[in-house]
Every structure is written in C-alpha cells, then in structure tokens.
Amino acid sequence: MGSVQDPAGTTARPDVPPTADPAEREEGKDRIYVATQRQLIWWRFRKHKLAMAGLVVVAAFYLVAIAADFLAYSDPHDTSAQRASMPPQPISVLDGGRPSLFTHPLIGQRDLVTFQRTYVADESVKIPIRLFAHGYKYKFLGIVPTDIHLIGAKGAPTENSIFLLGTDELGRDIFSRLLVATRTSLFIGLAGVAIGIALGVILGGISGFYGGITDVVIQRMIEILRSIPTIPLWMGVAAAVPHTWSVERVYFSITLIVSVIGWTELARVVRGKVLQIRDEDFVMAAELVGSKPRRIIFVHIVPLFTSHIIAATTLALPLMIVAETSLSFLGLGLRAPAISWGVMLQQAQNIQTVALAPWMLVPVIPVVVAILAFNFLGDGLRDAADPYS
C-alpha cells in the first residue's frame, strides 16, 4: 500500500498561505518568514480540502468512540429471542404536528409459510422517548459509573422499544453494538500503531544511522516481510491464541499480531530520512562532543521529522483496522463477548443472513468511511509534513 499518491493531485506549492484578500496576501509574505514550522504545516494542510474533511470525520469517529456507551441506548450484550432479527424501526419525531419523540411497541409473529419472524407495529400505543434517560449501567470514560444515556424509552424497557438499526439473530440492538464496536476497532488500531511506531522508528533509525551490514540485514528483513502474504501468516499466529484466555488478553495479543503488519513502511520512511540527515553538520558536532549514537538518533535526528512519522502513522492506522476486522471476521481475532466491527460482520458471513437480514451488513459503512477518512487525512499530512518544499 506504499504507493498511494497524492489523491487529489492538487498539491500546490504555495510560498504564501492562502488568503482571499490581496492586501492580506502582501502581509502574508512577511508573515511566512516569522511563522513557526507548526504554523507552516497547518497552513499547507488547510489547503487540502479532502484532508480537512478527513480530519473532521476522524475526530467525529473518536468522539463517538469515547462517548459510545452514552450514545448507545440498549445493553449491547442483552439477548432475547422475542426480538431476534428485527428490521430497523424508525422513531417518530412529530405527533400530530407537534414535535415529540415516540415509537410504537412491536408484536412479533411467525409467518406460518416461511417460518420467518415478522414484526408489526401496534399503532394505537405510543412509547415516549426521553432524552438523558436511565438505562443499563456502564462507566463513562471507564471511570465514572452511571446509567444515563442520550435516549431511552419511558414506561417500557428500552431494549424492547428502540431499534434504530434493527437487531441481530440473538436480538441484540445493532445500533448500540455498532457504537461499542467503533470504540474497540478504533482503539485497537491506535494501540497497534503505537507498537508499530516503536518498532519502525527503532529499526529504521538503526538501519539508516549505522548503514553497512546492519542496514543490509534490516532491509532484507523488511523486504522478506513485505513479500510474504500477510493474512495467512497472521491467521496462523492468531489461531494459537488459546480459547480459554480472557477478553482482555485476547485483545492484547491481537493488537500485538496486528501491529507487526504496520511497522515496515514506517521503518522505510525513517531510514530514508535518517540517511538524509546523518551527514549534516550538527550530527557531526554531536558526535564530536561525545554523544552516543542512541542519543544522536533519538534526540537529534528523529525529532526533525516527527511530522513525517505522524503522517506515516495515520496511513498505517487503516491497515491495522482492516487487519483486525479481517481476523475477527474469520473468527480468529476478537471473540464474543468482545464487540468489534469484524465480530459483528462475522454474523453476516453467509448468504442466508445477507438475504434475510441485510441490515446486519451495516458495519461495512463505518469500516469504509473510517478507512477513507484516515487515508485522506494521512495523504494531507504527508503533503504538509515538509512545509519548506
């Protein structure tokens, strides 16, 4: 995936930050000489419309992930055969012209010909929906215990009343599960990337700084890793995670496995940059005052291209998310009771489910949107990373 080029092909090379007013532009010329590097990067980045959109979407995703339990209304683990495989049910927002949130109770029946469960709304009864209602218990941000949710049904259990995106085969609410899954999938990507950065910067730094045989060995290692089909390999490793392990341990091991995918590209970026900077005068100066190589690499060289590392990280994140989703989809990654996009999609593997309950395919949308947003953001960051070019 290394050859992703500038998507819009519109990387202008401005000497001047974009401003609408010509007079202001004159002023801008002076501004640019005193601007800090961070400001320059931000100005360059701001020009990239798709990247800005990506930034907004990614930020929204993480906000949703953080507030997942608050935004969810049903307990994502609460199963019930009474409401299995229910299609999405709308919420009414108007009651005879007056704004009011309510829904109707649903009565499940079994079709006597196809034996499929069908649901009919009872229009005569209204279940009002309250904002900031009490629901299942959770810990906000993992610390504050509470049971307040954005919405909840009044007078009836929320689990049996609101189904924005329908339910799965076990009667669990897909909307609520999707929110919790977003949190799992996005943070497993972050954790994986953190380990990937560590590996990439250390190995790439060493490879570029020392050169010679060390460089050859590390470069061959990367080449070999990149030429092997990864999915079968990670499947093999993931399958060895014992079934008896707790959810947290499985989560941790899958993060580790996933992270081993993302570091090679980063190592190459870091190596290239270190090679470029190694011969600069300040490096020699540092050597002459007796700095150790470790200090030179990590204190003097690496901070110079932090922005490149951030860009490469953003581009590595979608790879991790796809890796986790694929593994869980195959039943080799996270396992129930953990909820992630891959775990949810696992239920939609066969043609029966897809044909009879297409709403189970909903997690496809956040996966695709998240990957697109991360790619746009990463492309924009990469173009902006070197504002002097």
Add this chain to the structure above:
Amino acid sequence: MLRYIARRLALGVLTMWALSVLSFVIIQLPPGDFITSYIARLSQSGGTSAVEEVAGLRRAYGLDQPMYVQYLKWMSQILHGNLGMSFSENRPVADLIGERLLLTTVVCVAAIVFTWAVALPIGIYSAVRKYSMGDYLWTLFGFFGLAVPSFLLALVLMYVGFEVFGVSVGGLFSPAFETAPWSLAKVTDLLKHLIIPAVVLGMAGTAQLIRVMRANLLDELGKPYVVTARAKGLSERRLLIKYPVRVAMNPFASSIAFLFPQVVSSTIIVSIVLSLPTVGPLLVTSLQTQDMFLAGTIVLLLGVLTIVGTLISDLILMWLDPRIRLAV
C-alpha cells in the same frame, strides 16, 4: 544480467527459508503437539490408543527430539514431496491441497490479469485527459477501490446479486460440474465463474495501478521527446502507444511485486465469503480444528506461490526494461 538474476534468486531462496521457519513456528505455536490432539480426538471417538502406539507416533514424527531436528526433519520431508498427514481428515495433505492450490493460483492470476487489463487503459485515459470529468470519476473510483477491503466488497456484491438479480453469487463451478472430471465444458464454466472473484480481488490493485500509471505517464508526457514526435507529425494515438506509454509501463510491471502478496492474502477471506474451493476455507478450518500440519503447509505453499509469482514478474520486468537488463 546474470548478476541480477542471481541476486533475485538468492533473495527468493532467503525468503523461502524465512517463510519455512515462520510456518514451522505456526505449527509449533499451539500448546501441546499434534499427537496430543490426535490422541484426544481418538479417545473422544471411542478409539483406544496404546502407550506404545503413542510413543511410536512420536518417534516417527521425531517429536522426542530437539526443535531444530524437528524442523530439519519436516523440511527434508517437504523437499522430498511428502507434505505429511492431516490429522483431522486422516488423509495426506497433498491430496487435500492439490486441486485447491491450483484453483487458488487460477483465481489469483485472473485477478492480476483483470487488474492489468483495466488499470492500463484507464490510467492512460486519466493522464491524457487530465482533470476531465472522466479523470475525476476514476479518481473517485480509485479512492473507494482502495478503501473497501475486498471481503466487504464480496459481501456487498453478494447482497446486490441476491436482491437485484436474484442469483446467488459464489462458487467456481455450476453444481453440474462440481465433481465432474476436467473437460473443456468445465473450463468454460470455470471461466464464467471467475469474473466475480477476479473483479473483487482485483479492485484494490486496480485502484493503485491507475494512480501509478497516471502519475508515470504525466511525468513522461511533458518530456521533449514527446514534443519532437508530435512535431514530426505522428498521430497522437501512435505517438502515445509507441513512446511514453512504453516508458511509463515499467514501474507498472514491477508493481506486481506488491500486488501478488496482496491478492494471495485477500483470496483467503474472499474465498470464504464467496465459497470458492481454494485453499482459503481449508486453511480456516484447519486452524479452527488445530490441524497444524495442514495449516502450516498451506501457509508455506501460499508463500512459495507468492515468491515464485514475484520472481516471474521480476524476470518479465527485466525482459521489458533494458535499463535493468543491461545495467547490472
């Protein structure tokens, strides 16, 4: 040129060695050895296993010896063409894998052919008609091609196929041909069924290649030799095909080195969604039943398939590009 070939071959051998070690690690990873699980399964199904039989099995597979001896034993067996036994199926691994591996190769090659056949003309079009409506449309397509993981694309296609066309997408053969011996009719049937897997697997690569081709060709189009050719009065079409496209195609050819591992990787998951009789579903079940001999061998063979594919593409590239052929 010989030096170039030798270098590629050496790297290929090194990669295969690394791969064999990794596959061996995968076989060894689950707790206990496969005899343990074999015996567990035997006693579950009511069979008894004498202590001597267990010891005999362990000796036959060299499980009582240190790790590196086990590895060497396994390797020498494989090099002699003996892929070992599958413990869950009680059949030689070679029997189980044979045809499936062939079909995996067929599916992968079909995906690559699709990628090339589609990406080349679109890439040229996008470069020549830069910033036109069509160019933007293809750029948009490229974004989605890159962002949609192939197995999700397969899932969505399956849904669309069922809802809109009322057909169940999937499989590589019509039911009539599934167990039939190979014949011309069966091959035709296979080709018909290949289209959907090829599209699904080729989508991501096509998106990448369109961008590569577009960027390469744009670099070439501004060069003086193009102007010269145009001044000479060459028709635009001939000029394009004869000079800049040929130059721009070289990095295009080398892209197979990263395309092939990607495609082989995705085949596994896509095969499960589209129920293709490749090694993918076999790998998943073998991992689920901890039939590690079978799983390790599949991982190894998939890797070998990738390495050989990459090697062949390197040789094609050398044949295409005199700069590589003559430089080294």
